[in-house]
Amino acid sequence: MENSMDHNIISDIFGTRVFNDETMQEYLPKKTYEALRSTIEEGSELPADVANVVAHAMKEWALKNGATHYTHWFQPMTGVTAEKHDSFLGAESDSHAVLEFSGKELIKGEPDASSFPSGGLRATFEARGYTAWDCTSPAFLREDAIGTVLCIPTAFCSYTGEALDKKTPLLRSMEAISKQATRVLHLLGETDVKKVNVSVGAEQEYFLIDRDEYLKRDDLIFCGRTLFGSMPPKGQELDDHYFGSIRERQASFMKELNEELWSLGILSKTQHNEVAPGQHEMAPIYSTANIATDHNQLVMEIMKKVARRHHMECLLAEKPFAGVNGSGKHDNWSLVTDTGKNLLSPGKHPYDNTTFLLFLTAVIAAVDEYAPLLRLSAACPGNDHRLGGDEAPPAIISIFLGEQLEDIVEQILRKGTASHANKAEAMDIGVQTLPNIKKDATDRNRTSPFAFTGNKFEFRMVGSSMSIAGPNTVLNSIVAEVLSDIAEKLENAEDPTSAVDEIIHDMLKAHQRVIFNGDGYSDEWVTEAAKRGLPNISNMVEATAYFLDEKCIKMYENQGVYSRTELESRAEINYEAYAKALNIEARTMVKMATKQYIPAVIRYVTSLADSINKVTEACPEADVSVQKELLIRCSELLTAAKDAVLALREADEKAITLSEGKEQAEYFVGTVLPAMEALRAPIDTLENMVDKKLWPVPAYGDMLFEV
Numbered sequence: 001m002e003n004s005m006d007h008n009i010i011s012d013i014f015g016t017r018v019f020n021d022e023t024m025q026e027y028l029p030k031k032t033y034e035a036l037r038s039t040i041e042e043g044s045e046l047p048a049d050v051a052n053v054v055a056h057a058m059k060e061w062a063l064k065n066g067a068t069h070y071t072h073w074f075q076p077m078t079g080v081t082a083e084k085h086d087s088f089l090g091a092e093s094d095s096h097a098v099l100e101f102s103g104k105e106l107i108k109g110e111p112d113a114s115s116f117p118s119g120g121l122r123a124t125f126e127a128r129g130y131t132a133w134d135c136t137s138p139a140f141l142r143e144d145a146i147g148t149v150l151c152i153p154t155a156f157c158s159y160t161g162e163a164l165d166k167k168t169p170l171l172r173s174m175e176a177i178s179k180q181a182t183r184v185l186h187l188l189g190e191t192d193v194k195k196v197n198v199s200v201g202a203e204q205e206y207f208l209i210d211r212d213e214y215l216k217r218d219d220l221i222f223c224g225r226t227l228f229g230s231m232p233p234k235g236q237e238l239d240d241h242y243f244g245s246i247r248e249r250q251a252s253f254m255k256e257l258n259e260e261l262w263s264l265g266i267l268s269k270t271q272h273n274e275v276a277p278g279q280h281e282m283a284p285i286y287s288t289a290n291i292a293t294d295h296n297q298l299v300m301e302i303m304k305k306v307a308r309r310h311h312m313e314c315l316l317a318e319k320p321f322a323g324v325n326g327s328g329k330h331d332n333w334s335l336v337t338d339t340g341k342n343l344l345s346p347g348k349h350p351y352d353n354t355t356f357l358l359f360l361t362a363v364i365a366a367v368d369e370y371a372p373l374l375r376l377s378a379a380c381p382g383n384d385h386r387l388g389g390d391e392a393p394p395a396i397i398s399i400f401l402g403e404q405l406e407d408i409v410e411q412i413l414r415k416g417t418a419s420h421a422n423k424a425e426a427m428d429i430g431v432q433t434l435p436n437i438k439k440d441a442t443d444r445n446r447t448s449p450f451a452f453t454g455n456k457f458e459f460r461m462v463g464s465s466m467s468i469a470g471p472n473t474v475l476n477s478i479v480a481e482v483l484s485d486i487a488e489k490l491e492n493a494e495d496p497t498s499a500v501d502e503i504i505h506d507m508l509k510a511h512q513r514v515i516f517n518g519d520g521y522s523d524e525w526v527t528e529a530a531k532r533g534l535p536n537i538s539n540m541v542e543a544t545a546y547f548l549d550e551k552c553i554k555m556y557e558n559q560g561v562y563s564r565t566e567l568e569s570r571a572e573i574n575y576e577a578y579a580k581a582l583n584i585e586a587r588t589m590v591k592m593a594t595k596q597y598i599p600a601v602i603r604y605v606t607s608l609a610d611s612i613n614k615v616t617e618a619c620p621e622a623d624v625s626v627q628k629e630l631l632i633r634c635s636e637l638l639t640a641a642k643d644a645v646l647a648l649r650e651a652d653e654k655a656i657t658l659s660e661g662k663e664q665a666e667y668f669v670g671t672v673l674p675a676m677e678a679l680r681a682p683i684d685t686l687e688n689m690v691d692k693k694l695w696p697v698p699a700y701g702d703m704l705f706e707v
């Protein structure tokens with residue numbers, strides 16, 4: 001029978017711009033294909049002659065599809081992607097073009113990318129940085145105004161081999177967890193496993209607004225988020241947007257986005273409106289961590305590009321509008337063996353599924369032990385405004401297990417082992433014709449930053465604009481570290497079977513404080529978490545210190561993920577990134593207040609004064625108390641705003657004289673940030689008083705409801 005997928009748009013375009021397995025088989029001689037596959041699967045070294053053949057095939061494929069250039073596509077520590085384009089034109093070209101691409105050019109590049117932050121790892125005078133092909137993530141073709149470019153996913157490192165990017169540590173952490181998980185599985189008797197893969201699915205939230213409105217606001221243009229603005233009278237309280245039908249314009253955006261993503265082999269699966277008006281989400285089908293990371297970078301880039309084609313702007317900032325639900329990225333994470341077994345799948349009898357319980361315990365222990373590192377991996381200036389807000393996960397790391405697993409954990413804590421599991425109940429909807437559906441064993445606790453969701457963990461703290469490389473590097477590393485402790489214990493145990501039960505029991509006992517199934521948004525939880533000794537790290541600057549925490553450095557070094565110098569460089573980059581972001585925000589606020597808001601308010605109070613004078617003149621007994629009250633109140637707020645502008649300017653000027661690094665970042669968070677809030681307050685109050693016709697920028701309502 002003919003498969004309906006044969007003529008489906010998804011199957012027609014899926015992966016057409018990817019040098020994927022199918023294309024490789026078509027373009028590569030069998031032997032070369034096999035050599036490349038073994039490099040991809042087993043991590044063996046790629047011989048130079050094989051690389052040459054692969055490069056040639058890749059070039060042929062790219063040229064056939066219209067490519068003129070190739071680029072080593074990499075992910076510097078800025079969190080975005082970078083590339084330097086080279087054309088395929090060879091040195092021999094004169095009257096006719098010779099198109100070249102060698103194995104050497106495929107494997108190694110040397111971009112002059114000295115202006116990317118290196119946190120001191122790479123002084124600009126020794127500008128050498130290298131890009132190295134990550135052959136486990138497929139090359140792809142990107143088409144835009146420049147033409148078609150063959151993009152080769154690469155790692156980026158210094159002359160001395162230090163990682164200058166986000167991909168290298170991620171790949172190292174994937175190797176570390178594979179090694180430790182395999183070691184543990186062998187000790188449990190699962191000796192057929194050779195490798196353990198990390199699977200990741202990143203759900204991406206974003207806002208779409210009209211591009212004309214966007215271009216009227218300096219804060220959106222320069223900072224990606226609004227720095228002023230008050231909630232519209234109709235907020236999200238009605239929840240009518242959530243899962244609402246998708247409007248025409250957004251729908252055409254999503255259609256085009258999906259097609260672009262599918263052609264790049266990105267498994268965009270679900271799309272729906274999110275909680276806030278104007279907010280949406282895209283979820284892909286999960287893939288291997290490094291590929292999922294590359295894909296998510298592409299998703300963000302393509303969302304921006306496609307939105308512009310539809311005369312909209314895609315906002316990826318975590319909290320683009322104060323008081324409106326923010327955007328995150330849910331990082332779904334699991335471990336799958338090369339034999340196809342999901343280690344976090346509870347199976348039918350989770351209570352005697354030792355492998356599952358042991359890996360579950362390892363994750364719980366790792367998350368508790370290294371909670372600050374997870375918090376740090378989700379730290380960026382924008383996310384500080386989201387975490388701990390009323391509708392975002394709190395800044396405290398805790399784990400949600402769901403009723404069934406929590407019960408099993410309790411049994412283990414009580415009796416040493418668990419003997420039964422609460423059955424998933426059938427749900428009674430009360431309508432005969434509807435099918436009986438089983439309740440999921442784990443409910444969706446939306447308030448938990450780290451939730452077990454059936455056969456994976458979901459880390460929800462990550463910010464919508466951030467690369468998921470960092471969070472997954474942390475998860476892989478910390479779980480690898482705990483697994484290596486477990487392996488050591490098992491290796492030294494006389495009776496491994498009883499040792500496993502003991503390890504599970506003891507670890508759960510030591511780390512049960514991190515398990516929390518209640519409402520993570522409540523104030524009581526903040527108090528309770530403090531009692532339990534769980535860290536509550538409120539901002540990026542505070543979190544950054546953990547790059548230099550001795551226990552964390554040791555863990556990273558043990559796992560071969562980061563060296564001490566690499567961590568020092570990351571701390572420096574974080575401090576600088578924070579200071580830079582706040583400096584831009586502070587200046588933008590000063591400019592907007594001085595050039596737009598204050599003049600508008602002056603115009604308004606002048607019109608009030610004119611009105612009072614004219615009305616009184618025309619009719620002395622008329623009541624002008626409304627105008628007078630408004631005039632007095634607005635004038636007061638105007639003075640407050642002017643004072644706040646001066647204070648902010650002064651704070652910012654002082655900040656930039658401080659030496660770069662921790663001290664400066666602390667000044668920004670401690671002094672400049674409150675000065676920003678102090679300026680915002682009177683302006684936002686004025687927005688609700690001043691004649692809308694005089695207000696110089698689009699209001700929240702204009703941007704969120706009229707797209």
Ligand code: ADP
Pocket residue numbers: 199200201202203283284285286332333334335342453455456
């Ligand atoms: P939910 O709707 O509960 O968030 P979904 O099943 O739709 O759950 O999955 C959300 C995301 O999690 C998707 O990106 C999906 O691909 C990913 N995901 C599902 N299973 C796994 C897994 N085993 N490992 C990693 N990610 C997964």
Ligand code: MG
Pocket residue numbers: 203330458
């Ligand atoms: Mg989710």
